[in-house]
Amino acid sequence: MTLIGHRPQTESPTAPPELPIRQSRERKNGVAFVILVVVCAMLFLPVLWLLLTALKTPQQLASDPITWIPTQPQVQNFIDATIVLPFWAYAANSLFLSTVTGVLTTVSSALVGYGFARLNGKGKKVLFGILIAMMMTPPIITLIPTYLLFAKVGLVGTYWPWVLWGMAGAPYLIFLYRQFFAQLPRELEEAAILDGCGRLRIFVQIFLPLSKPVVITAFVLSFNGVWGDFIAPQLLLNQDNTTLAVAITTGYVNSQGFPINNLLAAGAVLYVLPVLIMFFFVQRSYVNGFATSGMK
């Protein structure tokens, strides 16, 4: 930590002088702070521009030179954005699909992860290798032929594909669970086995409650994955039952087919908001989920 001693002091002059060691540990790195603020500003400006665009009038969007900050922000745009297309109906579709897939994936991935971490069986090593290979398999490559197959059996236009995907679990989440369960002490199940508990009960009553951070991480990742997915609903669903992700890309156009950018921006903000709010609330568990699962 004394390496930092050569750098300019940035701590407040009111810091208690009687704690020299503590003080040097608490010293803030000013250079790192400045770089981070600049980077964060650059990363955040696009979001700010999205918000500003959402608050503009059509005239301000057409002005030359461009309007940077809308005088009289048009909050009404956010309401209009939910009216020009059946926004809430699409949002309900997104919510339904994301929740169903999220819950199913979270549970099935936990089951499989437990199997790989705590049980033995013939061919386990090979199967685990296949799991790792599946983690590396680009989903888009299997999606198109899967769509062709679903079309043959009449699943296109229904939500069943998401139920099936959910039940199958996700390789990456299975891996997260497996890493988490593998590090827990063996004594956890030994006593339960002596008491005659079945494996499923041990899993549900002992292991699942312990894996709360991973459960939350898994749910958030799979929920956001479905909420953000564009290709699967684009291929498999139709105008009436598709998700918000697809609807906002095509819904905000005028009668001549030109995009209505202020409503598009407002719609995009409303579409992103649930993901951001969810992440904000579960941030800590989310981080813990990665850290405790040995993603390294």
Add this chain to the structure above:
Amino acid sequence: MSTLSPARDVRQKSRRGSTGFRGSGTFYAFISPWLIGTVLLTLFPLGYALWISFTNWDGIAPNQNWIGLKNYTDALSDPRMWASLQRTGLLALAIVPITICGGLGLALLLNEKVHWRSGLRMLVYLPAIVPPVAATLTWKLLFDRDSGAINGVLAIFGADAVSWMTGNTVFVVLLVVMLWGIGAGVLINLAALQDVPAELHEAARLDGANAFNSFWHVTLPSISPVLLFQVITTTIGVLQTFVPALLLSPANGPAAITAVPEANRIFMVDVYAQYFAYSKYGYASAMLWLFFLVILVVTIITFKIGGRTVFYAVDPSKEGKEG
């Protein structure tokens, strides 16, 4: 041998007894959702695509004709396929190093003691959780010819408005959309950095190492497995890029795929167009399989190169054995 085997038998029996091991049944019961799912939803579709790739199916006709390797030889001699493969490779070469190094740099800065640390950490991560559809639409607004902020800034410096969405400049927009998610690896990196034993840094300092030496010889080896994991997932992620390129198309709806400017016609855009715009299902499936093999080879090469440089504190082959 014969004297040893009974002892081994006893040991195995006692181990089985202590974990309640009752054959493979329970294991297979637990992993069955994934096993069945993988067979039905991954392996079977891949096999189906492989079969189509040997036919001239147009997606509509009830019958397909077996045409052997023709789709593959056609693809390999098609300059359009090579051009889109080249563009995809270029995209990966531009995005992967910047994302990995930038992500590590940001994590190192966030690992320092700075003001507003948790707030800054969230801001860095924020663009990475914005869904690709919204991220692309956001940048489309920023790069808009008439109302976008980018041309607004250029106008301040007296430059003419640039039509970003047409011609080669649209590739720049695609790069920017993808680089916006530079913070995606920050959380994993931070977790890894916090796991680097403090004693190692202390020891390095006592040996007279400066900040750079300490990073190069202590931090980097310790977190190298995490970095390798990110290099592989980022590479695969970039190679299969599709949605941003499609949504940066000037056209909307079904016309969008064929209207993607040539500069953004990366491999999956081409595959998608061959399937759904040109109805060349056999040819598109051959392209899909060729691409799958390319990604497989790239992944294996990365593993081989990475495996030599990655440092494991714990031998990974022994890890998890006691579980």
